Amino acid sequence: MAELNDFTVKEKPQWCPGCGDFAINMAIKSALQEAGVEPHNSVIVSGIGCSGKMPHFVRAYGFESLHGRVLPPASGIHLANHELTVIGVGGDGDGYGIGMGHFIHIMRRNYDLTYIVHDNQVYGLTTGQTAPTSQKGMKTKTTPYGNLEEPVHPVPLALTMGATYIARGFAGDMKHLASLILGGIRHKGFALIDVLQPCVTFNKLNTYDYWRQRVYKLEEQGHNPSDYAKALEKANEDWKTNYEKIPIGLFYKEDKPTYGSGLPQLNVPLVKHGLKPVGLEEAMDEFI
Amino acid sequence: MEFTWMIGAEAGAGTAVTGRTLTKVFTRGGFHVVGYPEYPSLIRGGHNTYQIRVSDKKIHSPVKKNDVVVALNRNGIIFNRDSVKKGGVLIYDSGVDAAGLKMPEGVDIFPVPIRQIIEENKLDQRMANTVTVGISLGLIGYPMDDFFLILEKEFSRKSREIVDLNIKAAKAGFDYAKKNFKGNFKFTLKPISREKKRMIIGGNEAFAMGAVAGGMKLFAAYPMTPASSVLHYLAEKERHFNIVVKQTEDEIAAIEYAIGASYAGVRASTSTSGGGFSLMVESLGLAALSETPIVVFLAQRTGPSTGMPTWTEQADLRFALHSSQGEFLRVILAPGTVDEEFYLGAESFNLADKYQIPVILLSDKFLSESHFSADRFEWEKVRIERGEILSSIRKKLAPMERFARYKLTKSGISPRVFPGTPEGMHVATSYEHREDSFSTEDFEMRASMVEKRERKQKLLEKEIPLPKIYGKKDAPISIICWGSQVLPAVDALPLLEKGGIHANVIHFSYLYPLPKKIRKLLKSAKHTILFENNSTGQFAGMLKEFLSFRPNVLALKYDGRQFFPEEIAEAVENAHKQKFRRKKVRVVDMGEFEYYNPAAYSEVV
Numbered sequence: 001m002a003e004l005n006d007f008t009v010k011e012k013p014q015w016c017p018g019c020g021d022f023a024i025n026m027a028i029k030s031a032l033q034e035a036g037v038e039p040h041n042s043v044i045v046s047g048i049g050c051s052g053k054m055p056h057f058v059r060a061y062g063f064e065s066l067h068g069r070v071l072p073p074a075s076g077i078h079l080a081n082h083e084l085t086v087i088g089v090g091g092d093g094d095g096y097g098i099g100m101g102h103f104i105h106i107m108r109r110n111y112d113l114t115y116i117v118h119d120n121q122v123y124g125l126t127t128g129q130t131a132p133t134s135q136k137g138m139k140t141k142t143t144p145y146g147n148l149e150e151p152v153h154p155v156p157l158a159l160t161m162g163a164t165y166i167a168r169g170f171a172g173d174m175k176h177l178a179s180l181i182l183g184g185i186r187h188k189g190f191a192l193i194d195v196l197q198p199c200v201t202f203n204k205l206n207t208y209d210y211w212r213q214r215v216y217k218l219e220e221q222g223h224n225p226s227d228y229a230k231a232l233e234k235a236n237e238d239w240k241t242n243y244e245k246i247p248i249g250l251f252y253k254e255d256k257p258t259y260g261s262g263l264p265q266l267n268v269p270l271v272k273h274g275l276k277p278v279g280l281e282e283a284m285d286e287f288i
Numbered sequence: 289m290e291f292t293w294m295i296g297a298e299a300g301a302g303t304a305v306t307g308r309t310l311t312k313v314f315t316r317g318g319f320h321v322v323g324y325p326e327y328p329s330l331i332r333g334g335h336n337t338y339q340i341r342v343s344d345k346k347i348h349s350p351v352k353k354n355d356v357v358v359a360l361n362r363n364g365i366i367f368n369r370d371s372v373k374k375g376g377v378l379i380y381d382s383g384v385d386a387a388g389l390k391m392p393e394g395v396d397i398f399p400v401p402i403r404q405i406i407e408e409n410k411l412d413q414r415m416a417n418t419v420t421v422g423i424s425l426g427l428i429g430y431p432m433d434d435f436f437l438i439l440e441k442e443f444s445r446k447s448r449e450i451v452d453l454n455i456k457a458a459k460a461g462f463d464y465a466k467k468n469f470k471g472n473f474k475f476t477l478k479p480i481s482r483e484k485k486r487m488i489i490g491g492n493e494a495f496a497m498g499a500v501a502g503g504m505k506l507f508a509a510y511p512m513t514p515a516s517s518v519l520h521y522l523a524e525k526e527r528h529f530n531i532v533v534k535q536t537e538d539e540i541a542a543i544e545y546a547i548g549a550s551y552a553g554v555r556a557s558t559s560t561s562g563g564g565f566s567l568m569v570e571s572l573g574l575a576a577l578s579e580t581p582i583v584v585f586l587a588q589r590t591g592p593s594t595g596m597p598t599w600t601e602q603a604d605l606r607f608a609l610h611s612s613q614g615e616f617l618r619v620i621l622a623p624g625t626v627d628e629e630f631y632l633g634a635e636s637f638n639l640a641d642k643y644q645i646p647v648i649l650l651s652d653k654f655l656s657e658s659h660f661s662a663d664r665f666e667w668e669k670v671r672i673e674r675g676e677i678l679s680s681i682r683k684k685l686a687p688m689e690r691f692a693r694y695k696l697t698k699s700g701i702s703p704r705v706f707p708g709t710p711e712g713m714h715v716a717t718s719y720e721h722r723e724d725s726f727s728t729e730d731f732e733m734r735a736s737m738v739e740k741r742e743r744k745q746k747l748l749e750k751e752i753p754l755p756k757i758y759g760k761k762d763a764p765i766s767i768i769c770w771g772s773q774v775l776p777a778v779d780a781l782p783l784l785e786k787g788g789i790h791a792n793v794i795h796f797s798y799l800y801p802l803p804k805k806i807r808k809l810l811k812s813a814k815h816t817i818l819f820e821n822n823s824t825g826q827f828a829g830m831l832k833e834f835l836s837f838r839p840n841v842l843a844l845k846y847d848g849r850q851f852f853p854e855e856i857a858e859a860v861e862n863a864h865k866q867k868f869r870r871k872k873v874r875v876v877d878m879g880e881f882e883y884y885n886p887a888a889y890s891e892v893v
Contacts, residue, residue, distance in 0.1 A: 040710045043552075059688065059690065064727075072544030073551070075545055076546060076556065080506055270532060277500045277502075277667060280497060287487035287488055
């Protein structure tokens with residue numbers, strides 16, 4: 001079994017000192033290690049943004065795609081070889097902004113993969129513009145008079161779109177986050193882990209302290225993650241309490257057939273199929 | 289010996305079904321057959337046609353005139369009557385209001401009460417198509433046994449009763465024509481051979497099969513005319529071919545699914561038309577920089593923007609050549625026939641894999657959606673060459689190190705390794721990177737990586753064959769064309785021969801890169817005329833840029849249709865008369881095929 005160090009690279013991560021991404025990085029590595037996945041059997045897929053650097057800082061296979069395009073290549077990798085552990089990593093701009101279309105649709109499919117969103121309510125790598133999850137009124141470079149838009153609420157959105165494992169973590173609690181990611185990896189189906197991740201450079205509103213004063217753990221309140229109605233209530237609690245109470249932990253989990261289970265072609269992973277084509281003779285007969 | 293038939297009816301009336309059935313009948317009879325659909329971008333209400341050309345000699349293209357036209361509605365008469373040859377037949381459904389319509393002269397007019405035939409024989413209204421085929425075959429006395437076999441094949445899944453009713457419908461149509469046609473048209477047709485069982489297949493299906501023959505395991509696409517039938521066909525057959533086919537939420541996802549799957553180790557592809565390809569171009573660059581093989585099937589239609597969605601053009605060549613930011617190597621192929629759709633379709637995966645680059649196959653509405661008789665594809669002869677792939681790595685990676693996926697090799701090709709392989713961990717990345725795949729902004733490394741990727745072109749160019757020559761090598765006139773326009777071009781040769789003009793066709797199906805060795809061949813041609821289905825001469829520009837070659841005459845057509853053999857012959861004749869001095873010729877469809885301009889027809893209601 002792989003050790004934590006097997007997932008470590010020699011390069012130092014390029015995030016700002018104190019960035020929440022360090023904790024997410026550590027949580028991913030420890031979750032993979034605890035899940036008993038070998039580095040060569042895991043693939044970290046990312047888009048572009050601060051979160052997009054993740055594949056470089058986990059010693060595994062990696063695919064660093066384009067901005068907003070985390071889930072489609074992750075889906076392609078998963079369909080080509082479903083024996084791999086595929087983890088998609090993106091930012092809130094990446095996944096809930098430019099890549100929102102992919103996010104909505106992947107939840108209809110229940111592929112067996114895990115999606116971690118660095119939700120820092122701001123664009124970091126492009127130096128501080130408003131993000132889809134920026135709170136109303138937040139001042140950024142592109143909303144100097146305060147953000148006029150309502151933020152995207154990813155957790156209730158995922159609930160209504162049929163995601164089968166929905167969690168929210170906090171980068172200020174690495175161990176708790178790692179356990180949520182581990183749960184996502186073990187879950188047979190699509191797992192979303194939205195991570196409250198302080199951007200220490202560009203988000204002066206949603207700081208470590210801001211979150212620490214407000215978050216509480218669902219499991220400590222006895223939340224039952226198979227209770228959909230309760231999950232939906234909890235999912236909306238943050239904005240309904242004007243961010244006074246922000247639940248983290250596992251909101252909802254459901255066992256549903258995966259997309260792949262509907263494809264007899266995937267009894268053997270595609271990548272292990274022989275190269276010799278099948279069925280062409282009969283196919284040609286149909287054109288006669 | 290040749291026979292041309294066309295059906296015209298309101299969209300949704302089943303012209304394509306009727307047409308395709310007849311193409312199968314004639315192909316089974318040993319004929320060479322071309323089936324050619326035209327339709328506006330509407331589901332109901334527009335005017336659809338399907339033309340069938342049948343010959344005992346090899347033919348390639350639709351033509352402008354028909355021996356027999358079947359009109360199932362009033363507009364069918366109005367729009368298609370002028371395409372009937374003198375001495376031909378215009379059949380029309382006498383159930384439609386044809387009052388006051390001018391009928392063509394020198395043509396047999398044959399009204400047929402299709403509805404009455406259906407009622408008298410207690411058939412289903414849905415069998416009008418079968419009756420129509422029966423009438424057409426009855427007119428030329430063509431034996432019906434092949435048609436019965438096809439009906440059997442088609443409907444036996446439903447029930448014996450439906451098969452029998454359809455056979456009855458066919459016979460009723462056949463007998464009606466035999467008994468009631470009293471015109472001067474005496475042409476009859478009999479099967480010429482039953483030995484060789486040819487297929488009748490469209491360009492899209494041929495590409496789809498070629499992709500399967502080439503070992504494609506994942507296909508992801510978003511519907512767009514005229515590429516959709518690739519997706520339809522593969523979706524229907526995904527279990528049969530044991531592949532995965534996915535309709536994605538958009539074209540960006542489609543190509544990214546394919547790139548992801550390719551990175552994970554399977555051959556993958558997507559198909560689209562220009563609008564969808566516009567969405568894919570950013571990802572094309574991702575494939576290039578991460579050196580992930582990808583095959584994009586791009587069926588062109590009339591642009592820009594939505595343009596004329598169901599019509600044809602060859603105007604996306606420069607777009608394919610320059611798509612996506614930055615500079616990177618790619619291959620552009622343009623199959624000219626259904627055979628090339630199949631074999632180049634398969635080969636495109638080899639090129640993508642061996643050079644770890646994007647390969648774009650340019651088809652167009654004309655080739656993608658028309659049907660051509662073809663010998664069975666010899667899929668067993670398709671060689672699968674996956675290029676440099678490490679299935680295992682002996683050397684253990686040092687702790688905290690990554691595998692050197694992007695090694696600066698002499699050939700420029702760095703061995704690939706797929707996820708799941710121990711000791712091969714690396715990142716496929718859209719960032720510039722070092723040999724070990726870690727992103728970098730080191731200038732020396734950047735320059736070296738650019739050069740590494742460029743170096744691949746040298747090896748690649750060795751594999752690019754010379755353009756194919758149809759006709760005599762040393763003909764005094766050479767018709768140059770690319771992609772689908774070889775079809776009318778080759779059919780123009782016998783027309784030119786009749787007028788004493790000897791020409792050949794130089795056809796490009798490998799459009800980029802264009803290695804220097806091609807220049808010699810072009811320079812040895814005496815008089816040249818280049819035909820392109822666009823308004824700016826995109827390929828002419830490429831020949832000038834990469835091979836310093838200029839044809840004497842450039843003939844361009846950009847009205848939404850491909851060239852017809854008659855138009856090519858005429859343009860070559862004119863160029864010949866003017867001693868190849870005129871530089872540019874504009875070709876626009878006029879007259880007998882101009883039926884999409886209702887204003888020209890006062891009788892249209």
